[in-house]
Amino acid sequence: MRKKSAAILLSACLATSLAAPVSAARFSDTNIPWMKSSIDSMVSIGAVTGYPDGKFRPDLRISRAEFVTMVNKTFKLTATDGNADFTDVPSSLWSHSQIAIAKKAGYVSGYPDNTFQPSKLVTRAEAAAMLGNLLGITEENSSKSFTDAVTVPDWSRTSVNGLTAKGIMNGYANRTFGPTKYMTRAEAAVMLNKARAFKPVSSGQQPTQTTKPGQTTSSGQTTSSGQTTKSNQTTSSSQSSQSTKTQTTSGTVRGKVTLDDKSATPFTVKVIKSGAFEPEQEVSGDPSGNYTLSPAPGTYTVVAIKDRYVAYETNVKVTANTTKEVNLRMKQGVQLSGKLLSQYAYPVKNAKIAFTANNITFTGKTDSDGDYAITVLPNQTYSLRLLDPKDTAKGFKQVKSGIKVEGTSKVLPNMGAGLPTAKAQVKDSKLLGYKEITVTLSGTQSPRDFRVKVEGSYLIYSPDKKKFFGLVKTTLNADDLYVSVEENK
Incomplete structure (x- = not known):
């Protein structure tokens, strides 16, 4: 009950921060170059505000309701049918009118069960998709290469590409975009401030830039791309895998x-x-x-x-x-993710991969770290195949078969051609909540050349027994443990 009360109090504070103006000059926590000018601009137009204690709280994460409120105020959207038409957005909700405006503007549509989930934290991918839908950005290719590009959802990829191509959204210093990371108040302010350079347009049109290059757009105004291209544009520009030309x-x-x-x-x-x-x-x-x-x-x-x-x-x-x-007709799928490694435990970068089962094939690519994330059909047994970009002449080769996938998304152990296979044994420990783990590697004569990690904890290698041992905080059994093998650098 105490947690629920705290959550309600926080939501009230966030809502107040959007309605109770506090001068940007009074903020004691925004004197950071990448955010300050954008926050100042957004405050000046009444799109965002601070807190009564003189802080902006730039690192505070925002909800979906708060994000659409910021979008509406940024673009001065007011048209509404008076009803949000979502089952979880009653007329008594503080954000009802703002969500109704967003629905009328056409840049949000909610979830398949006709909910909007207003209190759910908004991710960077979701924020990009919403703003992209509003602005009608249609770019298919980003000017920036993110190491986690493979993890950007299909429904947000066009928006992310368009935004980053225009410099409206940026990634992080480690060259990732972070599509599943939650949007912060500072990120939203910078993003939306940059977006002010464009006017909302109808579906399928290119966005209209309202300021010349070098003007206030450089101070931090945001925009996002949407997959609202016309059908003739979409068909031609999205054929990213044309192994044969249309004849x-x-x-x-x-x-x-x-x-x-x-x-x-x-x-x-x-x-x-x-x-x-x-x-x-x-x-x-x-x-x-x-x-x-x-x-x-x-x-x-x-x-x-x-x-x-x-x-x-x-x-x-x-x-x-x-x-x-x-x-x-769409049905619920599950996501398989993991890392592909070579026989020497190096990441297999930018490789085409395929999960196949019963004549169904789901395809994707690894990123520059060897990571992948692919949506597949649940309750199937898959084989994983790989086309190594350094050895395409040999075609797709099977990496692993018998991958059982049930009704939930899962992270698969590190896999690769020639990579040692890890087998775990588990014993209850006298220490409550911990298990004694023993891992044996097969497929290699030199286990010491590798490291083994179980549920995020590295095990200790015993040269005498040629096995890995450790005490791991977990309640899982051996079949459910996440065990990864990597090169011992």
């Missing part, structure tokens, strides 16, 4: 993708030829949820992805100069 002898596959009987936009559709492990074509859906592909004649699997939702159709036969209609 007059190609066929056409088109249809509509829905989620809970509504358009699933934004989403990505891939067409993968039977027996292949990478898409022949990949496109984004248009604002109405339609897509069009033009593959060469053959038999294909069509796969649609939207964040943690998937849809697919197998055995789609394409013939020359004919049109095949394939409508897809």
Whole structure:
């Protein structure tokens, strides 16, 4: 009860901070170059305010309701139908009118269960997608390379690319974008201040810049990209995996993708030829949820992805100069993530990968650290295949089979061709909440060349027994433990 009261008090304080003006000059915690001028500008237009104690609290994370409130005030959006039309946004909620404005403006649509989740903290990916939808940014390629680009959700990728290409959003010093990180008050202020250089536009149009380069946009005004391109733009610009060019002898596959009987936009559709492990074509859906592909004649699997939702159709036969209609209905998927390593435990960077099961193929790439994150269908047993960019002549090679995936997302152990396999044994410890862990490596004659980590804790290697030992705080059994193997540098 005490925690709930504290949460309510905090929400009230945050709401007050958006409504009770405090002069930027009085802020004692914003004298940091990258944020100060943007916060000052946003305060001057009444889009953000500080707290009565003279602080701005730049590191405080914000909710989805608070973010749309800041967006509305930044762009002076006031039009509303009077009802937010979300089951969890009653008229008595402090942010009801602001959420109703955002819904009317068309840059938010809520979740498939018709909730908005106003108190949920907003992630950087969500913030990018909302602002991108409002501004209609359609860039497909970012001018910046983030090491965690593979983890940016499909529904936010266009927005993130467009924002970073225009310098409206930036990554972190370690070259990551951090799509799942929660947006802070300072980040939101800087982002939205930069966005003031653009006017909200209708779906499918390019944003209109309202200031010349070098003017107030450089002080910290924000914008984001949305996947609201026209269908003819989307089809041509999003074909990031064109292994064959569209020719007059190609066929056409088109249809509509829905989620809970509504358009699933934004989403990505891939067409993968039977027996292949990478898409022949990949496109984004248009604002109405339609897509069009033009593959060469053959038999294909069509796969649609939207964040943690998937849809697919197998055995789609394409013939020359004919049109095949394939409508897809999304269902809940799960995310598989992990790291791929070489036989020497080095990350396999920028490699194409494929998870396959029962004629269904889900594809993706590793990033510059060897990490990957792919949405797949639950309750299947997968094989993981890899196309090493340093050895593409050998094609996709199997890394591991028998990967059982149930109904929840999971982090897989480090895997790679020739990488030692770890087998863990667990015993209860006398220390409450801890387990005695023993790990044996197979597939190597020199276990000492590797390190073993269990649930984030490194184990100690015993040269005599050639095994790894440790006391780990966990209640999991051996099959559920997260065990990773890496090079002993």
